[in-house]
Amino acid sequence: MRTDDFLEVMHELVAFVRVAEAGSFSAAARRHGLTPSAVSRQVARLESAMGVSLLQRTTRQLRLTEAGMAVLERGRVMVAAAQSTMRVAEGHVGSPKGLIRVSAPKAFARHVLQRHLLTFLQHYPDVDVHLLVVDRPVDPLREGVDLVIRLTDDPPQGMVARALMPVRQLVLASPAYLASHEAILAPEDLMAHSCLSIGEQERDSRWRFVRGDDEVELTVAGRYTLNHSEMRLAAVEAGLGVGCVQDFVARDALAAGRVVRLLPEWAFDTNYQGMAYLLFSASRYTTPKVRALIDHLVGALTPGASAAPAPE
Template sequence: MRTDDVLEVMNELVAFVRVAEAGSFSAAARQHGQTPSAVSRQVARLEKVMGVALLQRSTRQLRLTEAGLDVLERGREMVAAAQATVRVAEGHVGVPRGRVRISAPKAFARQVLQQPLLSFLQRCPEVDLHLMVVDRPVDALREGVDLVIRLTDDPPPGMVARALMPVRQLLLASPAYLSGRPPVRTPEDLMAHSCLSLGEQERDNRWRWVRGGDVVEVAVSGRYTVNHSEMRLAAVEAGLGVGCVPDFVARDALAAGRVVQLLPDWVFDNHYQGTAYLLFAASRHTAPKVRALIDHLVAALGPCAQPV
C-alpha cells in the first residue's frame, strides 16, 4: 500500500478509530452527526484500500481483527498527532499566546523599552516575553529571535523594518564643568576640553560634526573612556568633561538642569544614532503573539512608524 493511498483515506481512518472506540457504527454516527450507513461505507473503503479486514461484524457486536487492533493503535497515534498539529496552528491565529523573543541594545532596553514591555505583559496575559539585552548585531533567523530593535540609518535587506523613534546623540556638559572654562561654540572648541569617548574603535576619539553642508572632524581627548551611555552621562554630571549620549538617556538629566546641551545646531555623526527600527522576518502569516507585540510597541513608541 502506498503512502499516498493512506493520505487519501485519512477521513476513513478517523471513522474507523471512532467506531472502534464507540463499539458500534450507530454510536460513532450519533457522536459525530452522521448516519450509520455512511460510517460503515467509510470503514469498508479503508478495508478495501488496506486489503485486510479490520472488523468482524455480527448482528450484536463488532470485534476487531488482529489487523484491526494494530491499525487502531497506529490510527489513534495519527489522530492525536493531527489534533496536536491543529492546536499548534491555533497558537498562530486568534488570541495571542506563546513566547516571543525580542532583542534590544542595553541602554534602549532600559530607558525606553522596559515600560512598554511591562504594559504588554499585563495586556496579553497568555504571552511570555524573552528579552535579550545585547549591543551586538543580532541575526534574527539564526538566533531564533522574533523581533530585533536596532539603531541604524540603513535597515538590513530581507527584513520588515518599522521605524519606532529617531535617536540623536547629544553633546552634554554639567554647569559646574563649564564654569570658568572656554565656551564651546564650534566643534573645534572641543579640542580645549576633556571629552569622554567610547573607546570601542580607533576612530572613537575623532568626532565628526555636520551642519547643513558643513562637515568638521576634530580629534578629542579626555580622562575617562567608557562605552556605556548611562555611565558616560554620570561622568558628565560629575563634571569630568563633555560627552555624547543618546537623547533618550539624557532626557531626565536635561529636564532637571543637571546637564546642558552644547552645539545644538550641529549633528554628531556616528553609527550610534539614527532611527530605532523594529525588525522582523517578512511573512504573510505573522503569529498573533508577534503581531500583538509589534502593534503595541509601534503605538507606544512610534507615532510615525511605517514599513520601509
C-alpha cells in the first residue's frame, strides 16, 4: 500500500484500534453500533491493504501479531490526533461547554474532589462532568478520560502534570485508647501497641519514620488490618489501636478531637502518599471546558494559587 493511501483506510484503522483495545470484535462493535461481522470485515480490509496480519484469531480470544502491536501503537496516536482535530472548532468557542471525563482515587474523590466539582458545575451550567472513581491506574487515552488525578511522587512521562496538593499518611489513636495504654513517645514504642495496617502488601506492616537524619523502621502488628481509609479511621476512633490514615480523611476527626496525631515530629514514610497530580495528555487539544476545570482545581487546591473567576 502507498503511504499516501492511508485516508482510504482510516475507518478500518479506527476499527482495528478499538478491537485491539476492547479485546474482541463484539465489544468494539457494541461501542460503535455495528455488528461484529462488520467490524471484522473492516479489520480484514486493513490487513489486506497493509499486506500483513494484525490479529491472530482463535475461538476464545484475539492476540496481536508483532505487526499488530506496532500498528496499534501508531494507530492510537493517529486516532487521538484525529479526535483532537475534530475538537478544534469546539476549542475556539468562548464559553466552556460539553462533557469532561475525570478519574480520581476513591478517598480523594469523596473527601477532596467532590465539593470542588459541585462548585465547578454550579459555575459552569453548560459543562457536564463524568467522574470515574477508581483506585487503579487509568490510561486517559485508552479510556477516553480528559483529566486524571493520581497520588504519586513520580508523574508519568509524556503527560502534563499539575501539582494540586501534598497528601500524607498520619499515625493516629483515640484519646480513650491513649488513656488506657502505654505512652507513645518514639516510633519504637509502637511495638507494644495494636497497630492497624493497610494490609494490601506484605511490607505494609513495616512502618518507617524519618526525622532529619534519623530513620526508624519497625514491624508492627495488630488485631485489625483493612485497606479502606474511612473504615480504618472508624476503627481508630473506636479504640481498636493505632492506625495510619490519609490527612484529608482524618481532618474532621482531628478537628473534633476524636483522634490524636502521634509522633508529629516524625515523618511517616509510606507508599500510600505523595503529591496529588492533575494529569492530562500533552497531545490532546485543551478545550475551554477542560482548561476551565484545570484552572478551577488548581486554584482551589494548590497553595498560593488563585481560583479562576466564575463566568458572569
